[in-house]
Amino acid sequence: MAATTLDAEDAATMRRAARQIEFYFADSNLPYDKFMWTLHTKTPDHWVPIATVASFKRMREFMPLGNPWVARALREQSAQLEVDSAGENVRRKTEVQEPKDQFERSVYAKNFPEEDDTLQARLEAFFETYGPTNAVRMRRDKDKKFKLSVFAEFTSIDTVAAFVNADPKPSFEGTELLVMSKQDYCDMKIREKGLVGKAADNRKSLYSSGRKFDAFRDAASSKMDLDEKPGAAAAPEPTSEVFLEFMGSTIKIHKGDDGGGTVNIDDVPFVKGATMRYDGLAEGARVNFMDVKAPLKEKFGRAPFIKSTPGATFGLVGFHKALTDEEVQFVKETLPKLADTEVQWSVAGEDEEKQFQIERAQSAAKMAWEQASGIGTAAEVVAVVAGEVGRVVDEVKVGAAVVGAPSTMREQQKTPARKMHPLAKSGNAPWSQMADPTSVFVARGALPTIASVKKQKLDE
Known part of the structure; x- marks a missing residue:
């Protein structure tokens, strides 16, 4: 009898370990986790070392059991993953698919207790009582402190309705929760801030995405950068990569749907109190x-x-x-x-400030893209620096704030500042040389010459 109980406990432990690793490889996580995606795409066969995933924080309780035990747990308890013959690597059995309706299948819940080492597991178990989940994400502030609220993604839209309309209202360990769909949460925040039009759309995009890394988005952006729209004359574009240095971070500018410059909103740093x-x-x-x-x-x-x-x-x-x-x-x-x-x-409040800084970055990106497009082939690398005018790069002094760039370096060096004309409006204000300036700098020759710009790598 004792042996049977031990076997049952062993099987339950293995199921928990396998389920945790399945989460790492799931459609809802893998393409949005930069480290996991790097591991997944490192080899053509997509094998990932078991030793690596077994070392992750949420696998800590299984570490004493060893990697061979983890390999056995995956073989016996996972229908989604497979282990190689040596028991050293794991991979998905199916291709990664972009999840659909994640926003609609997600809920917001608040009034949870302070964080401890067991809270994540308790939260997952709580939401599972209402239906299968893909992810339960604890919301954090800029300093990584738990905000006592979560976004939970169910596998079914029907479960969302059942959860938010539950009677009695959902309670966690004796405390009644404030619950609503993620859509309703987003709409509430938009109303609170009085946002309309594009500002409201940007806020909704911020909440519906909420990810710094998105393999699908980045792949689509790269394709957009390479493809030309059929049947239309190609608009002038930069011949090199364009970067926006904004609030101390360097952000790559992509070609937007309208042919102009844009940045991924999740790449925009948030500087509180600015x-x-x-x-x-x-x-x-x-x-x-x-x-x-x-x-x-x-x-x-x-x-x-x-x-x-x-x-x-x-x-x-x-x-x-x-x-x-x-x-x-x-x-x-x-x-x-x-x-x-x-x-x-x-x-300004945190949410309002985040949205405003995104709008500032997008405005600067559009102007920078147009300005860089006018430089032509003179540049190997174009670095766009927000708020810094007339810096020297590779001993070439380049023009001042937000101007139509001359077609050659010689012309640019000859252009007096007083004859420079606005390229675009800054935000919703008339352009002026005092408006949130954006400068374009050119580094001639190979990529290493851009080092003098002292770009700061984004921490994703």
């Missing part, structure tokens, strides 16, 4: 952007990026770095009035 919001503007009042930019440029060395929607009683001012308490106070004291109206200044 945006201030003003409220209390009189309805119909129009803010003179130069009245804001001039004193702030003198203080900070760079003019800020301003967002002011016609008819709105509030606006946002974005800086190139996080502000100190002293700098926040400086803004409040320097600009107590806008458009002859007393306004109240505050540091």
Whole structure:
């Protein structure tokens, strides 16, 4: 009898280990986990060392049992994965497929306890009582602290309805949860921020994606960069890669659906505390952007990026770095009035600031792409640096802020700054040399010459 019980416990432990590794290889995780995807694509046959996946954090409880035990667990308990004859490698049995309706199959839940080593497993077990899940992701703030809320992805849309409409309401370990579909959560945040039009669409995209790495998105973007639209004249494009240096990080600019430049929103870094919001503007009042930019440029060395929607009683001012308490106070004291109206200044909320920084990056990317397209074949590498004007790269001084670039380096060196013309508007404000500047730099010769730009590699 004792042996039978031990066998049952062994089988249950093996099932847990196999299920965890199945999660690593699942359609819902593999193409969105940069490290796993790198392992998966490293060899043509897609074998991944068992020793590697067995060392992951969530496999910690199985480590004392050894890699041969993990190989046995996969052979006996997994229908989705296969192990090689040596028992050293594992791979999927089927091709990776892009998941459908992930957003619609996901829910938001809040009021969970503080994190400990067992919480992830307890959360997964809790959601499994309502139906099979693909993933339960604990939401974290910028400092990686658990926000006491999760996004859970069920395998069925029907399970979402059953979960959010459950009576009594779902409770976790005695605490009633705030629950809703991920769609409803997104809509709630959009309403709270008063977002409409493109801003609302961008916010929804931010929540529906929520991933820094996406193998399907990157593959589509690469294809877009290579393919020309049939039946249409090809618009001028950069002859080299274009990068945007934004808020201290370097982001690759891709060709968008409209033929212009765009960045993947998950690549845009979030710098908390770099945006201030003003409220209390009189309805119909129009803010003179130069009245804001001039004193702030003198203080900070760079003019800020301003967002002011016609008819709105509030606006946002974005800086190139996080502000100190002293700098926040400086803004409040320097600009107590806008458009002859007393306004109240505050540091923007996290969600609002994230969206604003994405909009800033997209605006800069479009202008940078157009500017780089005008440079032609003079460049091996084009580096676009937001907020830095007139730097020297490879002893070639290149033009100032957001201008139509001359077709040759010789012409560019001859072009006086006073004759430069705007390439595009900056955000929703009229263009000016004080508007969130973007500069293009050219490095001649081989790739290593770009080193003087001191690009910072994104940490994904």
